[in-house]
Amino acid sequence: MNANNKRNSPPQGLRRYALASLLAILSIPGNLRTTQAENVDLSTVPSRDSVQLTIYNSEDLTLVRETRVVSFKKGVNPLQFSWANTQIDPSSVELTILKPADGLELLDTTFPHDKPQMLYWNVQSEVDGAATIQITYFTSGITWSADYTAIADGDESTLDLEGFVRITNNSGEEYENAQVRLVVGTINLVEKIAQLAQIPMSDVEKLERDELYAFKHDAARRSLALAEAPAMDAAGGMGGGAGMPAKAKQIVKEGLSEYFIYTVEGTETIPTGWSKRLRSFEASGAPLKIEYRYRPREYGEQLVRMYLLANDEKSHLGTTPLPDGVVRVFRDNGRDGLSYLAQQSIKYVPIGDKIELNLGVDPEVVFELVKTRAAREEIWTQIHGTDKFQLVGDDARRQEVNSSVVGWNDRLSYQQRIRNYTSRPINVEIRRPYDGHVTFVSDLAPQLHDFQTVELATQVAPGEKRVLDFTIVQHLGTNAKQSNVTLAANKAN
Amino acid sequence: MLIPRLPVLSLAQTMAAALLALLAISPSEAWARVKLITLPVRERVEIQLDNEQATLVEEERIVPLTKGENQVDFSWANTQVDPDSIVFRVLSGEEKDAPDVNVLAVSYPPNESALVWTLSASNAGSARVRISYILGNLNRSVNYRAVASNDETKLDLSQYLRIQNLANEEFGGAGVWAGFGPKFSKPIGLNETKELLVERFKSVPIEKTYACNPQEYDYLDRAQNKLRVPMHYVIKNDKEHGLGAAALPFGKVRIFIAGGGDDPQAGTAFLGEDWGKFTPRDDEMRLYLGVAQDVVVKRTIDKNEARRISGNLDDHELIVKYEIENFKKKPVRLDVTENLRHLRGEVRADNGRDVEWELGPATTFQDGPDSERSTAEQLTFHADLPAASPDGKAEKIVHKLHITLKNEW
Numbered sequence: 083m084n085a086n087n088k089r090n091s092p093p094q095g096l097r098r099y100a101l102a103s104l105l106a107i108l109s110i111p112g113n114l115r116t117t118q119a120e121n122v123d124l125s126t127v128p129s130r131d132s133v134q135l136t137i138y139n140s141e142d143l144t145l146v147r148e149t150r151v152v153s154f155k156k157g158v159n160p161l162q163f164s165w166a167n168t169q170i171d172p173s174s175v176e177l178t179i180l181k182p183a184d185g186l187e188l189l190d191t192t193f194p195h196d197k198p199q200m201l202y203w204n205v206q207s208e209v210d211g212a213a214t215i216q217i218t219y220f221t222s223g224i225t226w227s228a229d230y231t232a233i234a235d236g237d238e239s240t241l242d243l244e245g246f247v248r249i250t251n252n253s254g255e256e257y258e259n260a261q262v263r264l265v266v267g268t269i270n271l272v273e274k275i276a277q278l279a280q281i282p283m284s285d286v287e288k289l290e291r292d293e294l295y296a297f298k299h300d301a302a303r304r305s306l307a308l309a310e311a312p313a314m315d316a317a318g319g320m321g322g323g324a325g326m327p328a329k330a331k332q333i334v335k336e337g338l339s340e341y342f343i344y345t346v347e348g349t350e351t352i353p354t355g356w357s358k359r360l361r362s363f364e365a366s367g368a369p370l371k372i373e374y375r376y377r378p379r380e381y382g383e384q385l386v387r388m389y390l391l392a393n394d395e396k397s398h399l400g401t402t403p404l405p406d407g408v409v410r411v412f413r414d415n416g417r418d419g420l421s422y423l424a425q426q427s428i429k430y431v432p433i434g435d436k437i438e439l440n441l442g443v444d445p446e447v448v449f450e451l452v453k454t455r456a457a458r459e460e461i462w463t464q465i466h467g468t469d470k471f472q473l474v475g476d477d478a479r480r481q482e483v484n485s486s487v488v489g490w491n492d493r494l495s496y497q498q499r500i501r502n503y504t505s506r507p508i509n510v511e512i513r514r515p516y517d518g519h520v521t522f523v524s525d526l527a528p529q530l531h532d533f534q535t536v537e538l539a540t541q542v543a544p545g546e547k548r549v550l551d552f553t554i555v556q557h558l559g560t561n562a563k564q565s566n567v568t569l570a571a572n573k574a575n
Numbered sequence: 576m577l578i579p580r581l582p583v584l585s586l587a588q589t590m591a592a593a594l595l596a597l598l599a600i601s602p603s604e605a606w607a608r609v610k611l612i613t614l615p616v617r618e619r620v621e622i623q624l625d626n627e628q629a630t631l632v633e634e635e636r637i638v639p640l641t642k643g644e645n646q647v648d649f650s651w652a653n654t655q656v657d658p659d660s661i662v663f664r665v666l667s668g669e670e671k672d673a674p675d676v677n678v679l680a681v682s683y684p685p686n687e688s689a690l691v692w693t694l695s696a697s698n699a700g701s702a703r704v705r706i707s708y709i710l711g712n713l714n715r716s717v718n719y720r721a722v723a724s725n726d727e728t729k730l731d732l733s734q735y736l737r738i739q740n741l742a743n744e745e746f747g748g749a750g751v752w753a754g755f756g757p758k759f760s761k762p763i764g765l766n767e768t769k770e771l772l773v774e775r776f777k778s779v780p781i782e783k784t785y786a787c788n789p790q791e792y793d794y795l796d797r798a799q800n801k802l803r804v805p806m807h808y809v810i811k812n813d814k815e816h817g818l819g820a821a822a823l824p825f826g827k828v829r830i831f832i833a834g835g836g837d838d839p840q841a842g843t844a845f846l847g848e849d850w851g852k853f854t855p856r857d858d859e860m861r862l863y864l865g866v867a868q869d870v871v872v873k874r875t876i877d878k879n880e881a882r883r884i885s886g887n888l889d890d891h892e893l894i895v896k897y898e899i900e901n902f903k904k905k906p907v908r909l910d911v912t913e914n915l916r917h918l919r920g921e922v923r924a925d926n927g928r929d930v931e932w933e934l935g936p937a938t939t940f941q942d943g944p945d946s947e948r949s950t951a952e953q954l955t956f957h958a959d960l961p962a963a964s965p966d967g968k969a970e971k972i973v974h975k976l977h978i979t980l981k982n983e984w
Contacts, residue, residue: 231662248683327677328644328695355685361678410660412631412707417752419621420662420707422631445822448855453951456929458982463886474885485886487984492929495951503822503856547857 104128104217105162106152128152131214134261136343137226137249139405144224146170146257149216154186154207163217164200168254174220177203181214223253226264228362228407230428232439234389236416240367241391243437245404247333247344250357259349266335266342266405333362335402342403368397374447376512381440385449385500385510389439393431404431411439447508447542448501455495462489462560471560489560498550502542512538516554519562523570524552533566615639618703620746622763624715624738625754632746633707635666640674640696647704650689654743655711658683662707663692674700713742715753717773717826719851721862722843723808725835727783730808732776734823739768755821779817782809784861786910787872787897790917790953794874795866802872804909806864812854823854828862869902870909870960877975879922884982891922891980894937900969901960909958911940911974916952919980926983935977 106128128150136145152161163175172193179186185208192202207213226249233242247264251257331347344362352358371390375381389411394400408427415421424441431437461474463485471488502508515535522528522536531537542548553572557563615636623631638647649661665676674696682691696702716737723730736753740746740763751759756773763769786792787802795803808830813819828851834842846864854860878894895918901907915930930952934943940956948955956976963969 229659233662250683327675327697328679330677330679352682357683359681359683408659410662412662415623415625415752417758419623419633419752420631421623422626422629422660422709425629425660445853445855448858453929456951457931458928461888461982463888465886472885474888483883483886487886487888490982494929501855501857 103164104150104152105164107160107162130258132261133257133259134263135224135257136263136265137224138265139226139228140265142222142225144221144253145218146221147216147218149180149214151212151214153210153212154205155210156207158189159205159207161203161205162200163203164197165219165255166199168199169221169223170199170255171220171222172199172201174218175201176218177205178216178218179205179213180216182211185209186213221253221255223251225250225252228405229359230404230407230409232389232409232411233420234370234411234413234423236414238372238389238413239370241370241389242364242366243368243391243399244364245362245402245407246359247346247362248357248359249350249352251352251354254354256351256353258351260351261348262346262350264344264346266344266403330361333360335362344402363399363402365398368399372508374444374449374508374510376449376510376514378513379515384443385447387441387444387447389441391437392434393437394434400433403433404428404437406430409439411441444504446503448499448503449510450499452497452499453494454497455493457493458490459493459555460489460491460561461487464488464560487559489562490558491561492556492558493553494556495551495553498538498552500540500542500548500550502544502546502548505544507541507543510540510542512540512550514538516556516567517565519557519564520567521555521557521570522552522567523555523572524550525572526550526552528552528569530567530569536567536569617747620749622713622738622746622749622751623754624736625752627715629709630711630713630715631707632710632713633705635703635705637701637703639701640676640694640699642674642696642699644679645694645696647692647694648689649692649706650687651744652688654688656688657709657711658688658690660707660709661690664705664707665694666703666705672698672700673702674698676702676704710742710744712740713744714739717753717824719826719828720831721808721810721828722831722833723781723846724778725833725839727781727808727832729778729780730810732779732810732818734773734775734826736771736773737768738763738771740764741766755824776817779810781816782811783807783864784809784910785867785870785907786912787874788912788914789874790914791912800873800875802874804867804870804872806867807861808864810854810860810862811857812860813857819856822856823851823860825853826851828860830862830864870907871900871902871969872909872911873898876921881923887984889983891919891983892935893918893922893976893978893980894935895976895978897958897974897976899958899960899972899974901972902963902967902969904965905962907960907962909960910945910948910955911958911976912948912953912955913976913978914953915978915980918978919983922980923983928983931981933979933981935979937975937977939974940976 104127131149131151133146133148136147138144152159161177163177165172165175177188177191179188187206189204189206192204194200194202226247229246229248231244231246234240235242249262249264334345334347336343336345346360350358368391373388373390374385375388376385391397392399393404406427406429408425410425411423412420413423424439426440428437428439462471463474464471466484466486472485474487498512500510513531513535516522517534520534524538526538526540529537529539538550538552540548540550615638617634617636619635621633623633663678663681665678667673676697677695679693679695682693683689684691694702716739718735718737720733720735721730734756736751736756736759738751743765745765746763748760748762751761751763751771753773759771761769761771784807785804786807787804789802792803792805795801810816810818810823812823827848829848830846831843832846833839834844836842849863851860851862875896875898876893877896878892880892881889882892883889895913897911899909901909915932916925919925919930940958942957944954944956954976956974958972958974960972961970
């Protein structure tokens with residue numbers, strides 16, 4: 083920060099670079115006759131002592147909390163705060179006097195109509211002396227996102243998972259040596275809804291956009307009141323003692339209420355326009371399970387290969403929920419290199435929950451469904467113009483001319499063929515949803531995943547060609563009495 | 576050499592992906608913007624083509640580091656490097672006196688295809704680093720050359736990998752792994768297309784098939800009831816046929832046939848080309864050769880009789896007749912396929928329901944439907960046709976498919 087003393091003409095050159103600036107305007111007593119002007123003001127620029135950024139990833143919202151030391155004189159002290167070319171929300175700027183606790187009072191705040199992005203505070207001081215003040219405000223343009231790199235070992239029994247946070251500063255302001263805190267999760271949205279929930283629903287739609295924004299700010303502010311900053315720690319872990327390289331900065335994770343706050347060790351300077359990626363955690367050797375899944379509603383009409391692991395201590399994880407982000411999955415290819423497997427967006431994974439990575443179709447596993455037989459049974463006809471129904475039977479076929487089929491069952495036999503050309507046994511889980519009234523007949527120990535979805539599980543040995551036989555009976559027309567699936571075993575031959 | 580940061584950019588334009596170790600002379604002084612730049616050369620490059628959607632490039636470089644904090648600049652002007660895919664790893668134990676290195680952070684400058692790693696080294700020395708990233712416009716495809724023996728009982732199948740380098744990046748002596756076959760080490764220049772022989776399968780036994788299927792191949796001459804009879808070479812991807820080590824990737828197959836004279840090579844003729852589909856092990860790759868002119872199949876529906884069961888519920892009894900003549904001088908096996916939904920559509924309006932059917936006693940195909948190829952909806956039969964007599968006369972073989980479509984309305 084440039085410490086030039088300037089007159090109170092707008093310090094344009096200064097503002098272009100040091101954007102959010104605070105000027106203490108020193109009124110020169112009128113009885114000093116050395117200058118011609120009747121009311122000459124002199125400004126000093128108290129520099130930032132510390133700055134803390136709390137960045138949300140679910141909204142474009144960052145709380146800036148900065149402290150400065152200002153010298154006050156006894157009486158009324160005007161302060162000018164300006165933020166040209168930044169994305170600071172003017173209504174959010176607040177001044178708090180931290181030290182001394184007594185003797186200083188904020189009298190008023192003025193937003194001059196002719197100077198946008200600027201305000202004046204008048205602070206009443208009872209004594210001459212230095213004071214520490216805190217200025218907080220919201221800015222947009224600073225964002226963070228999470229991403230992950232997963233590298234499976236050669237035989238795919240364990241996985242190394244690294245999590246990163248990437249902070250991007252497009253706010254127009256360079257916050258030097260800032261303590262960076264990242265708010266994980268959808269807290270902002272939850273709080274906003276909680277806020278909105280307190281006003282009648284009929285009024286929600288009437289809210290102006292600004293009001294919504296104010297609600298959001300208020301919500302964020304409340305949530306942060308819970309998470310009062312730990313003592314600001316200017317010392318980074320960058321020392322680099324003898325013979326040891328400096329360690330990457332730790333990212334301290336604290337769970338607070340319904341959400342998590344990541345605090346980056348030490349301080350960071352991210353020039354405007356730049357972004358910076360830091361490692362937030364590293365888990366090596368997390369146990370990995372491989373499962374093949376057929377779930378057309380989730381993964382499309384294909385058998386996909388999944389890596390399954392858990393965000394828990396056993397997996398050397400579980401210290402933090404995993405924020406939404408992209409996972410890039412690699413595998414040690416056994417030839418001193420990596421194979422790129424997949425890229426996938428994951429949704430927030432709470433501590434203890436599963437991490438499921440879809441690697442797509444495995445060309446070494448062939449998955450085919452063949453319909454082998456179709457037959458109709460329990461055919462009912464209705465005699466025209468009457469409420470009379472009759473069952474068409476093999477024994478008692480009736481030549482009833484004036485009747486039409488109104489209800490029947492389709493009995494469809496299928497073979498699910500699975501061929502495993504990988505070198506290891508594979509676990510396959512199949513979910514098939516059916517519409518309408520269906521009986522699922524098989525001896526494969528099927529389970530109902532939900533009222534209309536049948537789940538089958540099987541293991542296929544290396545080189546094995548497994549055939550799963552099953553039959554579905556669709557109850558159609560007037561035979562449909564339900565809209566669900568029931569399971570049945572094959573009748574003994 | 577002392578050069579400011581600006582030349583870094585122009586260098587980066589010529590060397591598409593450049594790695595620069597920026598050694599700050601004295602970070603405490605105002606000279607900190609003046610940097611010593613070393614250009615570590617690539618020690619090793621590997622191109623992983625095993626993922627068809629994305630090409631992974633892995634390169635190793637030896638980076639000189641000073642004790643303490645170092646900035647390593649990686650830039651990729653005019654190439655499609657996915658910056659978020661970059662994995663940076665310091666390899667240990669290979670270089671002498673290699674420092675312990677930690678990656679502290681990665682910074683991304685605005686409006687530049689570059690990133691800067693902040694590394695911390697335990698002492699001055701060289702570290703071997705491996706950088707892996709997804710590179711766009713470096714594509715692979717597979718194609719095949721198949722040369723059938725003169726008697727069409729086997730063929731030599733050569734599998735080629737084609738790498739098209741439009742990535743605007745040169746790779747001198749890159750290791751290439753296609754995901755199948757052996758690994759190569761070849762230089763790949765800018766805008767070069769390289770074709771590499773991956774594998775050659777000698778004398779793969781094949782079957783030449785003649786097939787008819789009105790639903791799939793239609794009639795050749797509807798007025799004369801003549802079906803189109805396409806021919807295929809069928810390559811079975813299994814051990815028994817000299818293949819089966821891996822799936823055969825999708826690719827274009829150029830098909831040739833060896834000449835019949837003393838020098839089969841000289842008489843080789845081009846038979847055409849077809850797309851070979853992705854063929855898992857134990858599956859068949861069918862290569863279309865064209866329509867047979869010497870195998871004539873006339874198909875007629877001889878009988879179509881509806882029998883009422885009750886009300887609007889009927890059974891349809893059908894007899895499909897095939898009159899087949901083989902004018903070739905050798906015996907031929909014909910695959911006769913009927914799609915039963917299609918057949919039903921010929922005799923009554925399609926109601927969209929599954930076809931329930933029963934074979935009748937008048938069916939002449941002796942072995943019944945081929946169980947491997949037939950499903951609930953489509954039946955395939957085989958008909959063995961004798962060779963035509965020396966004077967060119969073909970015996971007329973008549974086959975019948977007697978089938979009842981049940982419970983239709």
